[in-house]
Amino acid sequence: MAEPLPRSILQLISELARLPTIGTKTAQRLAFFLVRSPESQAISLGRAVASLHEGIITCEQCRNFADENPCAICSDSSREADALCVVEEPLDLVAIESSGGFNGHYHVLHGAISPLDGIGPDDLTINLLIDRVKRENVLEVIVATNATLEGDATAMEIRQRLADQNIRVSRLARGLATGGDLEYVDAATITLALEGRREL
Amino acid sequence: MAEPLPRSILQLISELARLPTIGTKTAQRLAFFLVRSPESQAISLGRAVASLHEGIITCEQCRNFADENPCAICSDSSREADALCVVEEPLDLVAIESSGGFNGHYHVLHGAISPLDGIGPDDLTINLLIDRVKRENVLEVIVATNATLEGDATAMEIRQRLADQNIRVSRLARGLATGGDLEYVDAATITLALEGRREL
Numbered sequence: 001m002a003e004p005l006p007r008s009i010l011q012l013i014s015e016l017a018r019l020p021t022i023g024t025k026t027a028q029r030l031a032f033f034l035v036r037s038p039e040s041q042a043i044s045l046g047r048a049v050a051s052l053h054e055g056i057i058t059c060e061q062c063r064n065f066a067d068e069n070p071c072a073i074c075s076d077s078s079r080e081a082d083a084l085c086v087v088e089e090p091l092d093l094v095a096i097e098s099s100g101g102f103n104g105h106y107h108v109l110h111g112a113i114s115p116l117d118g119i120g121p122d123d124l125t126i127n128l129l130i131d132r133v134k135r136e137n138v139l140e141v142i143v144a145t146n147a148t149l150e151g152d153a154t155a156m157e158i159r160q161r162l163a164d165q166n167i168r169v170s171r172l173a174r175g176l177a178t179g180g181d182l183e184y185v186d187a188a189t190i191t192l193a194l195e196g197r198r199e200l
Numbered sequence: 201m202a203e204p205l206p207r208s209i210l211q212l213i214s215e216l217a218r219l220p221t222i223g224t225k226t227a228q229r230l231a232f233f234l235v236r237s238p239e240s241q242a243i244s245l246g247r248a249v250a251s252l253h254e255g256i257i258t259c260e261q262c263r264n265f266a267d268e269n270p271c272a273i274c275s276d277s278s279r280e281a282d283a284l285c286v287v288e289e290p291l292d293l294v295a296i297e298s299s300g301g302f303n304g305h306y307h308v309l310h311g312a313i314s315p316l317d318g319i320g321p322d323d324l325t326i327n328l329l330i331d332r333v334k335r336e337n338v339l340e341v342i343v344a345t346n347a348t349l350e351g352d353a354t355a356m357e358i359r360q361r362l363a364d365q366n367i368r369v370s371r372l373a374r375g376l377a378t379g380g381d382l383e384y385v386d387a388a389t390i391t392l393a394l395e396g397r398r399e400l
Contacts, residue, residue, distance in 0.1 A: 004297045005290060006256045006267045012248040018241070020233050026221065028291055031252070033220050035265065039253040041218070048212040050246025052231070053239040056206045065235065067206045090205060091228055097204045 009035060061132070063108045063125045064090050073097075073106060080104040082139040086129060086158060088112045088146055096144060104142075107132065112150035113157055121157050130161050140168040147174060209235060261332070263308045263325045264290050273297075273306060280304045282339040286329060286358060288312045288346055296344060304342075307332065312350035313357055321357050330361050340368040347374060 003010060009031050016027035034042045058064070059071035066072070073079065083104030087093050093106050109124040121127075133141060143158055145151035159169050175193035176185060185193075203210060209231050216227035234242045258264070259271035266272070273279065283304030287293045293306050309324040321327075333341060343358055345351035359369050375393035376385060385393075 004264065004271075004273060004294050006265050008248070008252050008255050009265060012252055015245045015248045018245075019230055021226065021229070028294075029221070030219055032289070032291065034249065034252055035256065042252045043250045045215045045218075046246045046248070046250025046252070048208070048215045048246070049234065049249060050243045052208050052212055052234055052242045052246070055208050056235065064204065065206050065209060071204075073204060089232070091232065094204050094228075 062106045063110065063128060064093055064106060078103075082137055083142065084129075084133065084136075084138050084140070085142045085144050087144050088151065088154070092144065092146075102142075109145070109154065112145055112148070113153040114150045124154070126154075126158060126161065129158065133162060133165060133167065138167055140170060143169065143171045145171075147172075262306045263310065263328060264293060264306060278303075282337055283342065284329075284333065284336075284338050284340070285342045285344050287344050288351065288354070292344065292346075302342075309345070309354065312345055312348070313353040314350045324354070326354075326358060326361065329358065333362060333365060333367065338367055340370060343369065343371045345371075347372075 012031045012034070013024070013027045016022055016030055017024050019027075022030070034045070055067065056065050057067070057069055059066040059069050059074055061070045061074040064071055064073070068075075080103055083102075084107055085093075085096060085102055085104055086107045086109060087096065088109050088111060090108055093108060096102050096106075107125065107129045109126065109129070111119055111124050113119060113121055113124070129141075132138070141158070141162060143155040145154045155171050162169050173196055174189065175196055176182070176189065182190075212231045212234070213224070213227045216222055216230055217224050219227075222230070234245070255267065256265050257267070257269055259266040259269050259274055261270045261274040264271055264273070280303055283302075284307055285293075285296060285302055285304055286307045286309060287296065288309050288311060290308055293308060296302050296306075307325065307329045309326065309329070311319055311324050313319060313321055313324070329341075332338070341358070341362060343355040345354045355371050362369050373396055374389065375396055376382070376389065382390075
């Protein structure tokens with residue numbers, strides 16, 4: 001049977017459908033949106049995708065993806081170099097940066113310990129983190145891994161590995177999310193919020 | 201504040217977020233999926249997007265997007281040229297083709313009449329359809345527009361415009377979808393299924 005669509009559309013649909021959370025139907029809809037958009041939009045998006053890897057380097061200090069080495073955050077002398085915030089992924093760093101609540105340096109692990117997925121401590125940048133803490137004048141390591149089993153395991157590993165260093169190792173507080181309705185909060189979060197309660 | 205991500209990633213996130221159904225969060229996740237994939241995948245997807253418009257032509261007979269003119273379906277002599285199935289979009293044609301239930305020719309309207317969106321009959325390929333019916337030896341026009349208000353309005357317009365031609369103008373049956381549970385079917389569909397009931 002002859003294919004009822006041009007090769008270029010079929011090709012794009014099959015490429016798009018390889019992306020996570022994009023099924024065939026969504027891929028079809030996206031492809032036809034681009035067909036009906038000005039050619040300039042498709043070219044501009046296509047170039048952004050094709051040239052994505054060009055020019056991305058890894059900052060040798062914090063291991064975040066960056067335009068230059070060291071990255072803009074690591075080379076910013078107005079930031080406090082003695083506080084190190086450890087995150088799983090670059091997008092976690094972006095979230096903390098946009099909160100405006102932290103003005104120190106970062107360390108990106110590029111994942112979390114997950115035995116089920118075969119990811120151990122050596123698959124992350126934990127060794128580089130430990131070296132860095134020993135080498136630099138770090139006073140506090142804030143472990144900002146996710147509030148998941150994997151994030152917990154990673155935080156534990158980092159705490160153990162830094163136990164012999166004379167520094168503070170902390171972790172983000174667990175408790176109610178701002179705007180959260182107590183009625184809908186899960187039991188584990190309520191337990192942790194009670195444990196972490198603070199004087200008014 | 202310095203941007204905490206490379207320009208190429210930020211650029212891709214903003215391009216992806218312009219696509220329908222893709223919000224900033226999804227755009228971020230897709231961008232990082234591509235960052236962590238082999239560069240070859242990003243290049244291959246990027247080229248498919250950028251070259252999408254190249255080589256897409258419109259078949260002058262059925263108005264479907266195609267690789268050549270006339271398209272593979274219009275030039276397939278094994279198909280019945282006296283039955284014309286009218287669809288709103290190329291993807292509707294794809295759906296009918298994959299059902300295997302039709303072996304005639306098509307006509308793609310590229311939309312449906314929708315006064316609220318400012319789309320009238322002249323914004324579609326209805327005039328070309330009427331010319332085609334008058335010129336070619338068509339015995340039946342099957343209107344396969346969507347089962348929506350816009351699809352209904354478009355079907356009505358086509359029926360009126362073809363009223364003076366000595367041909368059959370039909371529309372896809374309305375009724376229960378295969379596998380549908382009567383309990384969950386809406387009232388309008390049940391009414392139409394009753395009206396269209398057939399002898400057993």
